[in-house]
Amino acid sequence: xxxxxxxxxxxxxxxxxxxxxxxxxxxxxxxxxxxxxxxxxxxxxxxxxxxxxxxxxxxxxxxxxxxxxxxxxxxxxxxxxxxxxxxxxxxxxxxxxxxxxxxxxxxxxxxxxxxxxxxxxxxxxxxxxxxxxxxxxxxxxxxxxxxxxxxxxxxxxxxxxxxxxxxxxxxxxxxxxxxxxxxxx
Numbered sequence: 520x521x522x523x524x525x526x527x528x529x530x531x532x533x534x535x536x537x538x539x540x541x542x543x544x545x546x547x548x549x550x551x552x553x554x555x556x557x558x559x560x561x562x563x564x565x566x567x568x569x570x571x572x573x574x575x576x577x578x579x580x581x582x583x584x585x586x587x588x589x590x591x592x593x594x595x596x597x598x599x600x601x602x603x604x605x606x607x608x609x610x611x612x613x614x615x616x617x618x619x620x621x622x623x624x625x626x627x628x629x630x631x632x633x634x635x636x637x638x639x640x641x642x643x644x645x646x647x648x649x650x651x652x653x654x655x656x657x658x659x660x661x662x663x664x665x666x667x668x669x670x671x672x673x674x675x676x677x678x679x680x681x682x683x684x685x686x687x688x689x690x691x692x693x694x695x696x697x698x699x700x701x702x703x704x
Contacts (some may be wrong), residue, residue, distance in 0.1 A: 523649035527658025528665065530645070530693060531638045535666035540632050544670040547628070551621045554671045558664075560625025561671070565663040566656070568633045569642045573656040576646025589701060595644050596698030600680060600691040602637055638663060642692075648701070 535541050540561075547557050580588055619627065633639050638659065646655045 520651050520654045523645070523651045524658040524661075527645050527655045528662040529641070530535040530641055531659040531662030532665040533662075533689065533693070534641060535635050535663055538637060538666075540629060540636060540638070540663070541667055541670050543628060543632050544667045547621075547625055548671040551624075553621045554607045556620070556622035557625045558668055560622045561629050561667050562660070562664060564626045564629035564633065565635050565660050568630050568639055569659045569663075571648040572639045572642040573652040573659075576643040576648075576655070577650075577652045579643070580647040580650075592644055593646055593698045593702035595640075596694045596701060598698075599641060599644070600639065600694035600698065604688070604691050607684075 544557065544561060548554060551557065568653065579591075583591070642659045645659065646652050651657055
């Protein structure tokens with residue numbers, strides 16, 4: 520259980536740095552300057568999104584055979600390594616007031632932007648790899664918060680100081696190693 524939690528937390532926290540959802544957190548923080556509802560919106564959206572992804576991953580693991588799962592997971596983690604090397608960008612949205620309030624605007628925007636995102640896909644594969652969906656979802660949610668809360672609180676200053684290319688390269692190596700371990704273990 521703890522292994523699933525800590526690996527999920529670490530992978531997602533690192534993978535989220537420079538990701539489009541982190542860029543969204545920066546945009547929302549700069550636009551609304553209300554960190555508490557933004558942080559809670561990110562938390563709820565991530566928890567809901569990753570719960571769906573986690574249960575899909577568990578269903579996938581239960582539905583297909585162990586050998587097929589091994590190949591799907593191994594190749595998927597290696598593909599995630601390549602995907603991590605592609606930088607994310609967030610299209611600038613129009614400067615409109617928060618129609619539904621800051622919390623609900625953040626929740627909706629984060630939930631939608633996270634669909635098909637690297638961290639959601641990673642959650643599916645981590646839940647398929649580990650038999651503990653709750654630990655994986657808790658870990659990926661904590662990982663998202665570890666990466667996004669500072670982005671909300673510190674804004675663009677912190678984002679500009681981090682060596683994004685290095686962080687993404689390290690995460691890519693982690694995914695590559697995990698994929699190879701799965702395939703050859």
